[in-house]
Amino acid sequence: MAEKHEFEFQIYNSMTKQKEKFKPIVPGKVSMYVCGVTSYDFSHIGHARAYVAFDVLFRYLKHLGYEVKYVRNFTDVDDKIIKRANELGEDALSLSSRFCQEFLTDMADLHCLPPNEQPRVSDHMDQIRDMIQKIIDNNCAYAVDGDVYFSVDNFPNYGRLSGRKLEDNRAGERIAIDSRKRNPADFALWKAAKPGEISWDSPWGPGRPGWHIECSAMSVAYLTETFDIHGGGMDLIFPHHENEIAQSCAACPNANINYWMHNGFVTANDEKMSKSIGNFFTIREVTKLYHPLALRHFLMGTHYRSPVNYSIAQIEISSEAVYYIYQTLEDCDGAISQFQEEIKTSGKKYSATDDAKKCVKNLRNHFEEKLSDDLHTPTILNAALQEALRLMNKILGMLKKKLQKPQKLSNIESLIQLEKEVRGVLDVLGLLSSSTYSEVSFNAS
Ligand SMILES: [Zn+2]
Numbered sequence: 102m103a104e105k106h107e108f109e110f111q112i113y114n115s116m117t118k119q120k121e122k123f124k125p126i127v128p129g130k131v132s133m134y135v136c137g138v139t140s141y142d143f144s145h146i147g148h149a150r151a152y153v154a155f156d157v158l159f160r161y162l163k164h165l166g167y168e169v170k171y172v173r174n175f176t177d178v179d180d181k182i183i184k185r186a187n188e189l190g191e192d193a194l195s196l197s198s199r200f201c202q203e204f205l206t207d208m209a210d211l212h213c214l215p216p217n218e219q220p221r222v223s224d225h226m227d228q229i230r231d232m233i234q235k236i237i238d239n240n241c242a243y244a245v246d247g248d249v250y251f252s253v254d255n256f257p258n259y260g261r262l263s264g265r266k267l268e269d270n271r272a273g274e275r276i277a278i279d280s281r282k283r284n285p286a287d288f289a290l291w292k293a294a295k296p297g298e299i300s301w302d303s304p305w306g307p308g309r310p311g312w313h314i315e316c317s318a319m320s321v322a323y324l325t326e327t328f329d330i331h332g333g334g335m336d337l338i339f340p341h342h343e344n345e346i347a348q349s350c351a352a353c354p355n356a357n358i359n360y361w362m363h364n365g366f367v368t369a370n371d372e373k374m375s376k377s378i379g380n381f382f383t384i385r386e387v388t389k390l391y392h393p394l395a396l397r398h399f400l401m402g403t404h405y406r407s408p409v410n411y412s413i414a415q416i417e418i419s420s421e422a423v424y425y426i427y428q429t430l431e432d433c434d435g436a437i438s439q440f441q442e443e444i445k446t447s448g449k450k451y452s453a454t455d456d457a458k459k460c461v462k463n464l465r466n467h468f469e470e471k472l473s474d475d476l477h478t479p480t481i482l483n484a485a486l487q488e489a490l491r492l493m494n495k496i497l498g499m500l501k502k503k504l505q506k507p508q509k510l511s512n513i514e515s516l517i518q519l520e521k522e523v524r525g526v527l528d529v530l531g532l533l534s535s536s537t538y539s540e541v542s543f544n545a546s
Contacts, residue, residue: 106165107466108473112158112330113406115338115361116262120475125329126359131162131169132328134320134358136337137219139176140200141185143383144207146396146411147367147374151334153397154364154405154476156213156531158332161472164529171216172323174316175201178222178309183298193299194223207384210393212531220319222310226301228318229310232352233290233303241351245281247293247306253286256347262361263339288344290314313344321349326356335363335406365403369411382411394532395420401478401530422482426527427534429490432497433520440513443506451507456492457515461522464489468526478530486526493519 110123125131135155138144152173162169176182177197186193201221208215222229233249236242241255253259253267260266267286279285289311294300300307310318320328326349333342342361349356366373369380387396399419403409444451453461467485471477496512496519504512527533 106469106473108469110161110165110473111475112360112362113475114359115363116358121360123360125167126327129166129168131167131330132324133159133162133169133171133330133332134316134324134328135171135173135216135331136316136333136341137174137176138200138204139179139181140197140204141179141182142200143385144204145374146369146382146384146387146400147334148204149207149211149384149396150367150400150405150409151332151364152208152213153211153400153531155332155362156211157401157405157472157476157478158330158362159214159216160529160531161476170218170324172218172220172320173216174319175204175219175221176312176315177201178299179312187297197223203385207388210388211384211397212394212533214531218323220323222315222319225315225319225322226310228322229314230291230301230303232318232321232348233310233314235352236290236348239351241347242290243283244291244305247291247308248281248289249291249305250282250287251290251344251347251351252283253288253347254284256351258350259286259347260343262346263343265339265343288313288340290348313341314348316341317345317348317352320345321353321356326353328358330360330362331358332362332364335365338363364405365408367409367411371410371412374411387416391416391420392423394534395423398423398482398532401532402482404475404477404479406475423532426486426490426523426532429493429497430520430524433493433516436497436500437513437516437520440510444510444513447506447510449510451510451514453515453518454511457496457519460489460492461518464522464526468529472529481526481530486523489519489523493523 111120112123113120133155135151138148155173159169159171175197177194182197183193186196189196205215233242236251237244237249242249242251267284291303291305291308291314292311293306293308298309300309320331331342346358368374369382372378372380374381384396395416396419399411399416400409402419464485468481471480493516496516500509500512524533
């Protein structure tokens with residue numbers, strides 16, 4: 102059961118376009134699905150942003166006491182994968198499997214907790230074919246020459262997430278006209294195999310799934326057709342998530358997802374990231390130069406729905422901020438262990454200073470208030486946490502001077518309490534570095 106907390110957890114729902122109180126379908130339990138990567142290359146910092154944002158959500162829900170089932174897929178069958186595999190003369194599934202592994206390495210470096218399930222398309226062909234068949238049976242899709250298309254005209258609610266109307270997709274502008282489609286906005290559920298392409302058998306001939314159907318089929322397989330949270334980058338609202346809703350509801354009229362969450366874009370040097378203009382950064386390129394947690398800190402320094410701009414100047418600032426955090430914790434550990442014997446033998450209980458007590462309380466309140474407000478990480482990193490770190494350093498400075506025993510031990514007690522609270526906050530934010538983590542070895546409270 103979720104614990105009682107002072108602040109009500111609110112999240113911005115892209116479907117209703119407002120912040121809403123979070124209420125899970127099953128009390129105490131949360132089911133969430135986040136669209137994963139198409140694994141044909143190293144992931145870039147735009148991917149890092151999405152998965153750090155949803156990792157903060159995952160961690161915070163657990164902190165609130167929920168039992169969370171988090172599913173994040175791998176698209177391991179796709180046009181881009183097939184194209185890259187052909188270029189490299191490599192088997193498509195072996196190429197995608199290699200980059201799934203690289204992605205997992207990046208996620209571990211960025212302290213993103215592993216989801217409970219990480220399904221791959223190639224392992225779920227039965228579920229995908231079954232769902233396509235259901236959509237055909239329900240008259241919302243049609244097969245033509247080995248392809249299967251979703252018929253948007255037979256799904257009246259099409260466009261309710263993105264707010265797009267079918268007239269907005271004027272034929273020939275964004276979608277190449279295909280005379281076999283009944284409506285230019287119809288999209289592929291199944292694609293007939295071209296010669297030499299990897300394929301799976303199906304009632305419509307050998308082929309492979311269209312991109313969108315996998316998330317509908319795999320979310321049903323792991324979370325059922327009704328679940329709490331669906332997340333992804335803003336660029337997925339249309340067409341990917343719009344099409345997912347259409348497919349899921351066409352296959353199962355009761356399908357429903359209560360909260361849609363989308364993270365904002367990443368630009369680099371104030372421009373859209375692009376390989377051709379040289380401002381494209383993979384996670385690996387950044388983490389070769391900076392601590393991965395500096396990248397995580399940088400990404401959390403902006404609210405997840407706002408655009409974030411990557412630049413060397415910004416990552417340098419985060420790098421210094423992370424260094425300052427770990428240096429402070431290490432100095433605290435040093436001071437506490439230095440006085441450990443003295444505290445044990447003093448036989449008297451010294452309480453923390455009023456300043457320290459106030460600071461601990463403030464950090465705890467501020468942390469829950471801000472994270473409960475649609476995961477507002479920047480104000481925690483830039484305000485309450487800074488205040489606590491400043492006070493810890495001030496106390497560390499005072500301990501270097503000659504102090505009376507009661508004052509000295511009261512300051513140590515202050516450090517112990519401050520450090521415990523700061524570590525707790527860093528843990529939920531995924532910023533606790535295991536290499537500097539050493540459990541405070543005694544609890545003087
Ligand atoms: Zn998806």
